[in-house]
Amino acid sequence: xxxxxDLGCNILPSRVLRPEDKHCVERAxxxxxxxxxxWLPGYTGIDVxxxxxxxxxxxxxxxxxxxxxxATWIVGTWQRRRLADHSPHWDPGGDHSxxxxxxxxxxxxxxxxxxxxxxxxxxxxxxxxVKKIDPHRGVKIRGLWYDGPALRPYEGERSSRGGxxxxxxxxxxxxxxxxxxxxxxxxTHEWHxxxxxxxxxxxxxxxxxxxxxxxxxxKVKAAGLRPRSDQELLPQxxxxxxxxxxxxxWATQMTKSExxxxxxxxxxxxxxxxxxxxxPPPPAxxxxxxxxxxxxxxxxxxxxxxxxxxxPRLGAEIRRRNLxxxxxxxxPREREGER
Numbered sequence: 001x002x003x004x005x006d007l008g009c010n011i012l013p014s015r016v017l018r019p020e021d022k023h024c025v026e027r028a029x030x031x032x033x034x035x036x037x038x039w040l041p042g043y044t045g046i047d048v049x050x051x052x053x054x055x056x057x058x059x060x061x062x063x064x065x066x067x068x069x070x071a072t073w074i075v076g077t078w079q080r081r082r083l084a085d086h087s088p089h090w091d092p093g094g095d096h097s098x099x100x101x102x103x104x105x106x107x108x109x110x111x112x113x114x115x116x117x118x119x120x121x122x123x124x125x126x127x128x129x130v131k132k133i134d135p136h137r138g139v140k141i142r143g144l145w146y147d148g149p150a151l152r153p154y155e156g157e158r159s160s161r162g163g164x165x166x167x168x169x170x171x172x173x174x175x176x177x178x179x180x181x182x183x184x185x186x187x188t189h190e191w192h193x194x195x196x197x198x199x200x201x202x203x204x205x206x207x208x209x210x211x212x213x214x215x216x217x218x219k220v221k222a223a224g225l226r227p228r229s230d231q232e233l234l235p236q237x238x239x240x241x242x243x244x245x246x247x248x249x250w251a252t253q254m255t256k257s258e259x260x261x262x263x264x265x266x267x268x269x270x271x272x273x274x275x276x277x278x279x280p281p282p283p284a285x286x287x288x289x290x291x292x293x294x295x296x297x298x299x300x301x302x303x304x305x306x307x308x309x310x311x312p313r314l315g316a317e318i319r320r321r322n323l324x325x326x327x328x329x330x331x332p333r334e335r336e337g338e339r
Contacts, residue, residue: 003124036073040066063267118277122172122182122191129168132158137229138194139181141173142210143217145230146181150192159186174276175210176268198230198237205234207269208241215240241265 004011014021037043042059044051061069079098087096088104130139135155138147158167171194172182180193199205216237220227227233241262254262 002127006120006123032078035077036070040069119191121275121277122184125172125174125182128171128173128181129165130171131168132156133169138197139169139171139183141171141181142178142213144178144213144233145197146171146194147197148183148192148194150183150185151194161186174272176272177207178209178213179205179207196230198232198234200234205238206241207265207272208237209265209268212237212240212265 001011001013033046038045040061042055042057042061044055079102081097083096083098083101087094088101128141130141133139133151133155134145137145138151139145154169159169161168161170170184172184174180174182179196179199183192183194184190185192216233219236219240220233225232225236
């Protein structure tokens, strides 16, 4: 709901405990399964009887290859299917497909390409309202503490925002990468990352998501531990992520589900890093110090009587007159000479 409000979309919410309201979604998933997934190598199916002799050995598609296959199928097959019982009201007997309806909509209303701003990434992230910023620990989001230099001017203060979340600071988190959260300065409107206080200074801890944080907090609670800071949670987190290297934690000793979970977490972190806006590049360094340029300018000003005038811009003489105006047949000065 929050994302569609930020994007300006209109959705139709389904009724609570009414699964029949979502039959069109389930029908679409069933069609995709029967028209595409069942024909891919390594398909396991919803029933053991549908599986092949060696589905794990047949599954040779990488994530990038599978994404290309699905995108090609959507454009070439799914969007070209005939809409028999769902034709538009302005042509009920016509032979239409989603592609033809999309082309008709573009022809009627046009197509306006809108490039989103980089801040859109932060705005559609889940929000958390924090009543007060702790001077020593920062802000607590879903069981973890985050801190950064951007919070220093507002430590111990309440926000001046009004509305439903008045006097609260809004922090945005990315569920795919919980190493950082994001805070927007209310004065400059700039976005600042806040690091997890449990990260080491070298920041070599791999990315982890909401699911891993939930497992960590449940493990700490079951063990009866009461850490004084989030830095004491780091060994427990590394143990859950199989980053410790005893023999029983080697990749060859892990189960298939554990390997899949680690690979999925790594891929989600890579996608989150790709979606995050990149900082602007630093300005290029000048080859000559500015002092020498200023000194030459002062010497040039001292050699002239009046102030320096800037030279005309490149092409100013061409823009001053009309390029398509023909010159006069004879020069007026030649006429005066003849007289």
